[in-house]
Amino acid sequence: DGTGTQQQAQQRKVGAAGPRTSSKEMVDTSPPRGTRDFYPEDMRLRNWLFGEWAAVAQLFGFEQFDVPVLESEELFVRKAGEEITDQLYNFQDKGGRRVALRPEITPSLARLVLGKGKGLALPAKWWIVGQCWRYERMTRGRRREHYQWNMDIVGVPGVEAEAELLAAITTFFSRVGISAADVGIKVSSRKVLAAVLERYSVPPENFAQVCVIVDKLEKLPRDKVEAELAALGVSADATEGILSALSCRSLDQLGELLGPAGHDALGDLRQLWALAAGYGFQEWLVFDASVVRGLAYYTGVVFEGFDRAGQLRAICGGGRYDKLLGTFGGEDVPCAGFGFGDAVIVELLKDKQLLPALTQQVDDVIMVMDESLRPAACGIAARLRAAGRRVDVILEAKKMKWAFKHAERSGAARLLLVGGGEWERGAVAVKDLASREQTEVPMDQLA
């Protein structure tokens, strides 16, 4: 699954440990467990996907940034029982430092924002595509890495930020041929939970842990979730209040249930829907009070993209995180963002027959008919490349039949043959691979 070649099935076993005793023993040609190789045909799809993500980021005026895939472990040590931190790909480096392959990118963004301090002009709209890691016990045979597109808006407290982010997500989907009939985006706000917890006097310091537990409702039986809440000290009444708020089917129903305490949450969500109507993506949105997402640091609006056929895991997800920077000892700055993985979207595109047909991009293939003409052929390649043509030079003597097959397999437009009678007449034979016509082009007219 995803944009990579899965070779686990053909996992080749290395021979006995230690130096290879003979050339016949093959190294293990599979990538490390849970990781993917990208052969050229895989890279074409991955580059196409990343190109669509980059195009949307530019359409929205976001600026690209980058950070190391290796971070200090402390960036991801959170005590809310999240799966993402339970599965940290962490280790001690040779300098004795506790480091980790990042499981997500948002904490790195927070580190950069803190690093800039007052020097960062706000609002900042940043985007990145980065590989993220988890150390999943292979018992579940799931991948350990994926590439994630992140878009974040730093310094905007209002839901105008979330509306822009949702507009970017729906713009991406539309660009690749996915409609609101195929995909929806569930939207809610953690302010709903905050209001309920306040009503039942659940200590605010338990908020993140309650959210992480409640997020498991999709995966765990209700009684297990209730038990985890009880273990956290959440009363049965509070648990009842939480579960009834999360099962509200409409904003109005939620408003009735929460009363004045829900004013903040309802206000945000109504404003978000109004902005969505303005953008024209309201049909993508589904109010779903049960959406809390599994990251500890969300504080407000949360959302997740889902396939309406219900066959796949969440396609993307995000929300507001106004207090993350404070947890790193800095001043809080209001932020909102999303992550969008490279695997589920490809499964969805496959299911919808929307995968693009991507061929190798070569314009000309050049072959010499006589090795003594190779320097001249290289000069022709240089001239064509300088003019912007993508040229593949056949680097060793090959038969004509091989050259034609190779040129067609490369998706080339032309095959240029340097030598023979044409060369004696100061020209080059040019075979148009679409029309199959062969013409003789004088050297000084080659372009």
Ligand SMILES: Nc1ccc(Br)nc1
């Ligand atoms: N966070 C995370 C990292 C890697 C994969 Br695969 N999935 C989720």
